[in-house]
Amino acid sequence: MRLKDKVAVITGAANGIGRAAAEVFLNHGAKVVIADYDVESGKELESQFLEQGFDVTFLQVNVADKKSVRAMVDGVLLKYSKIDILINNAGITRDAMLVKMTEEDFDRVLDVNLKGVFNCTQAVVPYMIEKGYGKIINTSSVSGVYGNVGQTNYAATKAAVVGMTKTWAKELGRKGINVNAVAPGFTRTNMVEKMPEKVLSHMESIVALQRLGVPKDIANAYLFLASDESSYITGHVLHVDGGIMM
Ligand code: CAA
Numbered sequence: 001m002r003l004k005d006k007v008a009v010i011t012g013a014a015n016g017i018g019r020a021a022a023e024v025f026l027n028h029g030a031k032v033v034i035a036d037y038d039v040e041s042g043k044e045l046e047s048q049f050l051e052q053g054f055d056v057t058f059l060q061v062n063v064a065d066k067k068s069v070r071a072m073v074d075g076v077l078l079k080y081s082k083i084d085i086l087i088n089n090a091g092i093t094r095d096a097m098l099v100k101m102t103e104e105d106f107d108r109v110l111d112v113n114l115k116g117v118f119n120c121t122q123a124v125v126p127y128m129i130e131k132g133y134g135k136i137i138n139t140s141s142v143s144g145v146y147g148n149v150g151q152t153n154y155a156a157t158k159a160a161v162v163g164m165t166k167t168w169a170k171e172l173g174r175k176g177i178n179v180n181a182v183a184p185g186f187t188r189t190n191m192v193e194k195m196p197e198k199v200l201s202h203m204e205s206i207v208a209l210q211r212l213g214v215p216k217d218i219a220n221a222y223l224f225l226a227s228d229e230s231s232y233i234t235g236h237v238l239h240v241d242g243g244i245m246m
Pocket residue numbers: 093095096097100140141142143148149150151154184185186191192194195196199
């Protein structure tokens with residue numbers, strides 16, 4: 001029960017890593033808001049968790065849209081009156097080689113992965129400051145730290161997340177708010193299913209632990225950074241990638 005009675009907003013929690021995080025957080029006593037664009041999966045997951053007796057709420061949000069984020073945050077406050085933990089996990093890819101990448105794909109990835117993180121954090125932080133307590137966890141990526149063929153747009157956003165994490169750690173430390181990032185390696189979700197098999201098997205072969213990640217590997221890192229066990233850690237980027245690069 002490492003998150004007993006904490007209110008956690010997890011963006012992109014209807015699928016993949018966010019979904020695993022919702023489950024881990026609920027099992028540790030948190031009240032979880034599944035904040036996702038995907039209504040069908042979000043509602044289905046909400047009913048599944050409610051049937052198990054958990055305190056969980058699905059709220060639809062498009063993190064790229066400031067008004068939608070405002071409405072989501074208002075919804076959380078109406079129900080729970082506080083937000084202790086924000087996991088900025090929602091993200092998308094639109095991969096293409098640099099010369100073939102369209103402006104639309106460049107902009108779309110920036111809107112969700114970069115502006116989305118800014119929108120959610122800016123909307124939530126005033127309520128954390130009010131309580132003098134907060135845990136913000138951003139999701140970077142091995143691609144943002146080391147670069148990756150075909151991911152100009154995505155790598156740019158995931159590197160930017162590191163810059164924002166460190167900036168917010170410096171701005172918000174004095175307010176009792178820890179800001180950290182997790183940089184996952186290749187993890188079995190819908191996102192990697194879209195990759196050519198040849199590229200994916202090459203990636204797997206260079207992982208020191210010789211396997212791809214599973215969503216729970218990343219969810220456990222979110223849990224550590226959301227719990228009070230990490231209370232003297234801020235501005236850190238935790239690599240959860242099986243040792244793909246060192
Ligand atoms: N390393 C080195 N070379 C590579 C490469 C790689 N990882 N991937 C592709 N190439 C090479 C190809 O071998 C090919 O070389 P030649 O021209 O000499 O034949 C050239 O680049 C062009 O490749 P494609 O024929 O595949 O070109 P394409 O335009 O059809 O597709 C692509 C390009 C969309 C980038 C496709 O290769 C692709 O999807 N690659 C995977 C990108 C990737 O790793 N995405 C990660 C998604 S998961 C995620 O994002 C989560 C996370 O945070 C890690």
